[in-house]
Amino acid sequence: MLTTIVVIFLIVYLGMILGGLPFLQLDRTGVALLGAIALIGVGALSLEEAVAAVHLPTVILLFSFMVVSAQMRLGGFYDWVTHKLAALALGPAGLLGVLIVVVAALSAVFSNDIVCLAVAPVLIDACQKRRLAPTPYLLALACSANIGSAATLIGNPQNMLIGQTLGLSFDGYFLDAILPVSVGLLACWGLIAWQTRGRWTDGAALVPPAALHEARTEAIAFDAWQTTKGLAVAGALLVAFLVAPWPREHMALIGAGLLLMSRKLHSRKMLGLVDWELLILFMSLFVVNHALQRTGVTAHAIALLAAAGVHLDQLGSLFGVTFVLSNIVSNVPAVMLLLPLAHHPMAGTLLALVSTLAGNLLIVGSIANIIVVDAAARRHIDIDWRGYARVGVPVTVVTLAIAGIYLALRLHLATG
Template sequence: MSPILHDLEGLNSAIVAIFVTVYLGMVLGGLPRLKLNRSGIALLGAIAVIGIGAISTEEAARVVDLPTMLLLFSFMVLSAQMRLGGFYTAVTRRVAALPLGRTGLMGAIIGVSGALSAIFSNDIICLAMTPVVLQLCLQRGLAPVPFLVGLACAANIGSAATLIGNPQNMLIGSLMHLHFGDYLRQALLPVGLSLGVLWAWLVWVPAANPASPGVAPSPAPSRVEVDLDAADVFAFDRWQTVKGLLVASALMLVFLFTDWPREVAALVGAGVLLMSRRFHSSHVMGYVDWELLVLFAGLFVVNHAFASTGLATDAVAALAAQGVHLSHPAPLFVAGVGLSNLVSNVPAVMLLLPHLQGQQAGVTLALVSTFAGNLLLVGSIANLIMVDLAQKGGVAINWRDHARIGLPVTLLTLGVIALTLRLS
């Protein structure tokens, strides 16, 4: 394809304009006067760079990292299987039924949310657990905001434990060829300690637990049955749950003990789940987040076009000349936190990845970009899912409510990363 703009300087200027517009849309979550979300903006950006001839359709197809896309798709199918089988709701109800006081219940919810998010999706965990936790708090007379914000924070933190816990970790693991077991060994300590920090803040710090009007004192711990009327709560299906858990367990073993490409193993697992006499394939794939896949594809194309201008390489070289090397832990730490809260964690990771090398850089970026999602209410899709479901249940959570917990917890947990990874 020959460029529409034959002047190289003009072509590069057009690419930069498209790139800036796309990432402005990432910051704002849309563009003025247009009904676009981040996925729509990324798609239009990709169309624009192809349309002006900055990149051919063949090249665009090559720069979209297929292993990452396949891994994402496959685990979306797995999460859909577990959701339709009622697994997430059943586990949360079981936790809700435990005869625990406020302190123990908070710990159980944080632990379960963090553990499930490490294997499945933090977004899905918040989607499934929020209605149950909300009803539990209302029935027991507990202030719901600390429990709900704690649930979302725990899901974000827990998802950083593995290279399959969230989209940005899948991307980092795929493009940097990180070993699943090695990453797990390095991530478990900061994730475990950070979940403990979250629990301690919510239990012991008064500022995290403001008085909630209309909430009665908590009754004595007893077994609680939580009644739910939500349309998105699925009945427990033992066989479908066992089927999903067997596939998830098999994939974990493959990732830990074999060299079989993760995306191929995950795709085979998704294929096994789609062969069902109970769930129609169209129903299962209706729960696949196609918009997230479009976001990834669009940003791959836009970022590649921008890289072809050489401006990103020049900027990194200029920083290196000043002694700031992105592959070094401290600068990467700062860049990861800043960009993740500016454009959100997936676009931030896609911007930083081409300039990183080594296992340590990958681990640092995965942990920092994920933990940074707890800083602001809009920093993580999991946060927004929790707030939306809470509002539908009659509990409004604004940015101040979230910041009262999210801000200190994020700063403390980033400190945990710095300590455990010995950042300098």
């Protein structure tokens, strides 16, 4: 049975690396789900054990904020914000800076993936109208959404998982993360503005009529009432997370329930915007990782690495391994693998910052990156891996260096 479990685990994580499996129409979610089914099918876990392996508070929190983000999207909030940004009387570099700040703030509260999905097509259209090259702004959208989402424990799925599993303080983490995130956003703006200097209008030709028609059909009219409801619930949840003693997932679920009780927005539309595939990926990986941990293989591997001088429970080693794994298997699976090693008081903050910032390295490092690149392709704007890496690599290196220096200083002050 041990061999079977290890083989299934390796196949699942090979699928995480490749994005699927050869000769099969499976994406990462399909591979993880198939692995969980196989483990139950061969008797490695009973159904009851598989259900118990799922960290339900994380899944509930993630689902709840997907509903809140769906409310904001259907209320036309993201489209409205993007149009307002594009109308500002600013130069290209100034507009880039405001875009980065606003996207980062939105991503810290709402899902960074949803923000990119809603903003990207409207941003492209706005750039075309202002005769600006859309590529620098699209790359800024992806990078700032990732960086901004690192500021809170609800900004992205891996941060939710870390916060819920380790029981991190919402305000404590924010106070830890806000400085490296803010400096990282400034560095992101500086790098993109420097790379684009003198070329703000390159490639700003009008898109084909078919693409413009697609942009119009995707636009959502602004609904002040629906947007106000969503903002009120999101604001109330943030305050509750700071002062209320109740579990965050309970409060978030109540907020989602209130939003689903609408006389205008049908629940089918709201739930249709929930990323069910991501929820299934989470639950399946919980099952796969739990099965492997029960065998003792992971503990043995950690002991072997420690004997070789690589102590994964130390912050330096954890920093490097988190960065590497996040770009091999993506950040959520990497965090799931490394969470059992998060014993140091600062390990949770390190995992959240490094796994999120590492996502900017390459297109495949983050779902938000893929969403932006796909949106650009639908408008006949080509952002290949080289074009993305020219921005993503330096942004990742600089922001991780900022986070590393900050964490080292925090550790020095704490131990000194």
